[in-house]
Amino acid sequence: MFKLSPRDMKRLMKRFGMNIEELSGVERVIVEFSDGRKLIAESPIAYVIRSRDQEMLQVIGKFEEVKREEVEEIEISDEDVQLVAAQTGVSIEEARQALVQSKGDIAQAIMLIEAKKQRVT
Numbered sequence: 001m002f003k004l005s006p007r008d009m010k011r012l013m014k015r016f017g018m019n020i021e022e023l024s025g026v027e028r029v030i031v032e033f034s035d036g037r038k039l040i041a042e043s044p045i046a047y048v049i050r051s052r053d054q055e056m057l058q059v060i061g062k063f064e065e066v067k068r069e070e071v072e073e074i075e076i077s078d079e080d081v082q083l084v085a086a087q088t089g090v091s092i093e094e095a096r097q098a099l100v101q102s103k104g105d106i107a108q109a110i111m112l113i114e115a116k117k118q119r120v121t
Contacts, residue, residue, distance in 0.1 A: 019050045029059050036068030074104045088113040 004012065013020060023046040031039040044061030076099045085095035087110055094113065102108035 013049075017052050021048050021050070022046070023048060029061070038066040039063045040066060074100065076100065076104055080104070080106055084109050084113070088117075 010020065026044055026046045027042070029041045029044050029046060033039075041059055041061040041063045044059045046060075047058040049056040049058060076096065080099060081092055081095045084090075084099060084106060085092050088095065088098075090098075090113055095109070098109035098112045099106070102112060
């Protein structure tokens, strides 16, 4: 097997109609499987390789496998969402996100939103 310099590799790829571009600022890459497992790479090096009719993503880094987490299904009523939105003055979507994060606890959702508001100001 012979070695190619990065410059020669780029030339060869260009000859085959491929272009490679490094993605900057990538903090995390998560691959989710249908059975609930996840592969997570923190601070990876990522490249997009484009050919004529498709794109490929190459990720270089250390991957950690996370087993399926049991996710509780929490039902959040529209009345709860509207109450949190009215009490905090945020949008319905923000109120819903806070309720999901607090697992349906209205008081905790309001406290989360208020704490978030204080950090912004």
